[in-house]
Amino acid sequence: MTDKDKLIAAKEQWAREGRGLTGAPASPSKRRLPPGQRETLDFPVLDLGDQPNLSTRDWSLSVGGMVDNPIRWDWRTFMAQPQTEIVTDIHCVTTWSRYDNTWAGVAARHLLQVVKPRPTAKFLLLRSYDGYTTNIPMARFDDDDVLLAHTWQGESLSREHGGPVRAMVPKLYFWKSAKWLRHITFSDRDTQGYWELRGYHDNADPWKEERYR
């Protein structure tokens, strides 16, 4: 097995064992830290081991499925959209949390205004340039802190952290925040993504400890 296969196998095993699950409520003195999490000051890199090397010229985002106005944005068009800045805490299912990350990019709510999902569209599937996929309920994507981010802490998002553009869905575990974002499909049906097919939760709310199914 390669290192990458070993890491994936280990994470599948943790999902089966329910690793990280405490069942405990968040302690009131640590309201900021969801149950079973601990704060880290560095910014670990986690992915499937294949980090696409995309210049902004190679990158584009397409959005389709149950929307009235499908789009394909190249870098220039993406950057011409209204820009938003947010500060978020990151909560990774592997139990690290990182506070106060400043992100800049295009708000999910702006994207929704542009593509106009049909009322029947209740689920999103995000697809990335490394083949990664993850599903997000519409109700969680349609939030004022969800961003398609190109900047972290004032710097262009690095390749290892998902540049040129990644999703940032602060209220869900970090695996929902797809790096190297390529495509979003809206659907009336929930299609599981890479980790969801391997035992991770469809909703992924850290405050409810929705780590695994």
Ligand SMILES: Nc1nc2c(c(=O)[nH]1)N[C@H]1C(S)=C(S)[C@@H](COP(=O)(O)O)O[C@H]1N2
């Ligand atoms: N495209 C892509 N996005 C991804 C992943 C991946 O393998 N590929 N891994 C996810 C997981 S499991 C985590 S914890 C975070 C890690 O993001 P980071 O490397 O910036 O810390 O990215 C998520 N987004």
Ligand SMILES: [Mo]
């Ligand atoms: Mo993860």
